[in-house]
Amino acid sequence: MTSENSEQEPVTFVDKRKIDPDTGEVREVAGEAQPLSGSEVAGDVQDGAAPEVEEPAAEAAAPETGELAERTADLQRLQAEYANYRRRVQRDKQSDIAGAKASVVSELLGVLDDLDRARAHGDLDSGPLKGVADKLTGTLTSLGLSEFGAEGDPFDPELHEAVQHEGEGNDPVLGTVMRKGYRFGDRVLRHAMVAVTDRAEGATPADTDPASAAESDQQ
Structure with missing residues (x-):
């Protein structure tokens, strides 16, 4: 009996406990699969499919593109407003210059x-x-000063101040010009003071137009 027991292999014990009794820590067993996290388990369980891989870069690019388009639209709107402002300032400046010149010329x-x-x-x-x-x-x-109100010109109430009327008024023209009228650019600085009479029989506007008369004299 004694000899038979001595020839038997020594008995060995393998501690398969997952918790170390001495330290209380969980042991890692070689070849044992590591437990999945809760999110991975939930992804595997849902529809029996593997979890989808998210693309955070593509999702982050969409808000940046929209913000860039909005900033570009704001910049274009500001540029248009500034261009309109410059045109308005330039127009007002030209108007002020013309008004100052007209004021000085009026005094002369x-x-x-x-x-x-x-x-x-x-x-x-x-x-x-x-x-x-x-x-x-x-x-x-x-x-830019020009005069108007020559004898024989057609009467225009917007340009001429009639202080005397002769005839029936069927075809009124300027008779005696008591004071010339002046125009500065498009502005009427002073109306011409005139006497109004009827156009002579047989006369035409070309006959009494000073420009036409000057051309005929040159010819």
């Missing part, structure tokens, strides 16, 4: 009236005063 209309009276009396036919009058008239004309 009395001087032009005096020169017209001197010219009518023959005082500007020669001499230094003629040169001054010509320079002043040329400068104002270059700035």
Whole structure:
């Protein structure tokens, strides 16, 4: 008996306990599959399919694209508003400049009236005063001043101030011009003071148009 027991292999014990009795920690057994997390188990259980792989980069790009389009639209709107503002400022600036010039020229209309009276009396036919009058008239004309209200022109109540009426008024034209009218660009600085009469029989507007008369004289 003793010899038989001695020949038997020694008895070994394998501790398969998952918890170490000495430390109380969970042992890792070689070859044992690690437990799945709760999210992985839930994905595997649902419909028996593997969990889908999310694409966070694609989802994050969509909000950035929308924000970029919104900022681009804001920038374009600001550029349009600024362009409109610049045009409005430029238009107002030009209007202010024209108004200032018209105001200065209006103060010189009395001087032009005096020169017209001197010219009518023959005082500007020669001499230094003629040169001054010509320079002043040329400068104002270059700035945009023009006169109107010549004898024989068609009567226009928006341009002419009639202080006397003669005839039946069927075809009114200007008779005596007591004071010339002046226009600065598109602005009427002063209405012409005139006497209104009927157009002579047989006369046509071309016969009494100063521009047509000047052309005929040149020919």
